[in-house]
């Protein structure tokens with residue numbers, strides 16, 4: 001173990017830098033009122049945007065499919081783990097996203113790693129927004145293609161890199177909704193540039209699906225981008241769908257390439273079939289329950305108004321991801337703890353998840369939150385703000401400048 005002697009030292013160093021992460025133990029379902037570490041809290045940090053993770057219809061579909069199909073899928077899709085329920089879900093996801101075909105992956109992380117490596121490699125170029133999700137960055141770094149990042153949502157920075165791409169394929173990859181910021185990529189402009197430079201566009205819509213678009217079909221619907229303009233659409237099922245897993249949707253040949261070549265598709269166990277059955281019901285809820293998206297919008301706008309009035313700095317986001325910019329890691333942890341002491345659960349997001357000096361409290365809303373619960377959040381935020389020292393309040397105010405430096 002000689003080579004591993006430094007483990008304790010580096011763990012201790014992390015603690016002293018306020019970067020140490022700990023897990024809370026949840027003893028109830030994913031819903032606004034939760035039991036966490038043995039205590040009742042009101043939570044504002046899940047990605048269950050539509051409140052479907054604990055929806056009675058979704059649960060009952062899961063339970064009856066378990067009765068019929070058992071728990072484990074037992075094998076990978078290409079061996080004999082591909083059930084009729086997986087098949088039906090792929091058909092429904094293709095229809096929902098307006099694509100020719102969709103293929104399921106076991107997680108979003110694996111979908112991104114597998115899809116990118118199946119599409120580009122040595123001799124190709126991959127261009128990514130520098131704030132993309134870690135799974136996309138990891139995929140870019142490991143796929144063998146020339147990997148370049150462009151400035152966040154900066155079309156001239158993207159165009160500069162497109163001009164520099166030579167030979168092979170060029171793949172542009174961006175989050176649709178940025179997971180730690182809540183802002184949208186200007187996908188209409190990105191798609192135009194892709195077209196102009198003969199590049200292919202891939203969008204990770206983990207946080208847009210279910211939330212954006214009149215029918216909840218996400219960024220592609222919001223920006224009205226068809227399969228030709230946005231050929232590689234990736235979505236996750238663990239967020240607004242309230243279940244688990246992910247998919248890639250697009251043309252017949254693109255999806256077939258995933259099945260033949262994506263290693264994270266081929267060499268892993270298929271999702272439990274009951275997850276597919278539950279997700280089929282989620283899609284129906286997403287399509288039909290406009291009230292869930294309306295509720296999210298109401299909560300989001302009222303929160304923005306209330307939190308800015310208290311004195312907090314918010315981000316340019318109109319999605320249910322509403323981070324409060326804090327700046328220092330220490331202050332983000334202190335605020336999160338002070339809120340937890342008041343029964344409000346909001347996680348501090350720190351580097352390396354976000355750039356240094358831009359630690360934040362990532363507030364997220366769910367359609368399952370009530371207006372009364374929003375009031376409790378705003379009251380708690382107001383209390384903790386009032387209790388801050390002048391120095392901490394100054395540092396909160398300065399976080400906004402530090403954030404613009406990172407743009």
Ligand SMILES: *Cc1c(COP(=O)(O)O)cnc(C)c1O
Pocket residue numbers: 106107108109110112133135175179204206207236237238245246
């Ligand atoms: C959550 C997330 C993923 C990973 O999805 P999992 O199914 O949780 O592995 C990928 N991309 C983005 C933008 C995400 O937010």
